[in-house]
Amino acid sequence: MKYHGGHFICAVWKLDIRLWQLLIMASLLLAGVWFRDFSLYPAQIAFTFAAGLITQAIFLRLFKLEQHGFLSATITCFGLCLLLRSSALWVHPAVASLVMASKFLIRPQGAHLFNPANLGVVLGLSFFPETWVTSGQWGQDLTTALWLIAAGFFIARNAKRLDITAYFLLFYASLFLVIRVAWYGYTLPVFFHQFQNGALLLFAFFMISDPMTIPRHHKARILHAAVVAVLAYIWQYQLYWNQGIIWGLFWATFLVPLWNHLFPAPRYQWQALSGEHT
DSSP, X not given: XXXXXXXXXXXXXXXXXXXXXXXXXXXXXXXXXXHSOOOOOHHHHHHHHHHHHHHHHHHHHHTTOOSOOHHHHHHHHHHHHHHEEEXXXXXXXXXXXXXXXXXXXXXXXXXXXSOHHHHHHHHHHHHSTTEEEOGGGGOOOHHHHHHHHHXXXXXXXXXXXXXXXXXXXXXXXXXXXXXXXXXXXOOHHHHHHHTTOHHXXXXXXXXXXXXXXXXXXXHHXXXXXXXXXHHHHIIIIISOOXXXXXXXXXXXXXXXXXXXXXXXXXXOOOBBTTSOBO
């Protein structure tokens, strides 16, 4: 079908919100590889997407399901490329295959439990050699922070999950202000420097806001955000271990079935920007 002028713009605007997320994540990955030396090779990216999408197709056929879910699988592959680093070429595709399989094999309450990109990073750090996450790869400049906030706000708001992003940042910032600034005497510039961190903003707007793996009810999402923030703070600043926000979300995920049981709500359905279910 051909579109002209306003019809074309309208058609583009009504795209599934995941397509917009893919465009934004692709731009982040290209900018990172081009301008910030992500230490990520083209072969790693290609093998990650090939392994992830092929695994998705295999499990759909194995369980005799409709061939769908490839948009979400592609988002997961982008997430792994944005976050995970390894000097071994095979690590990224291996992790991609494992997290895709987890969506079909670990399904309490009939839905996959873990955020796939989050699980992939945890598996990579825990079980694979020469694998790491470079939190400082995004830098802490204001331009990058504003771009991540604007892009993330657009995605989270239209996915109707901006609330958990806002609550997480509020709780995490409050802990930092009360403990690090008020109690330990850190200066406010240290606080603002911390919250301009691109990795933190990427997590807040693109990972914890994943509507398929967070609690369905609004009240439960408040509790979930608080638990993630507390666990992340303890992991990072009390235990002095790296990647506090990644591990905070991972451990808090085990409570999601409980939150969904205590606070029943309809299962999330992806929508186009027009509000149509997809």
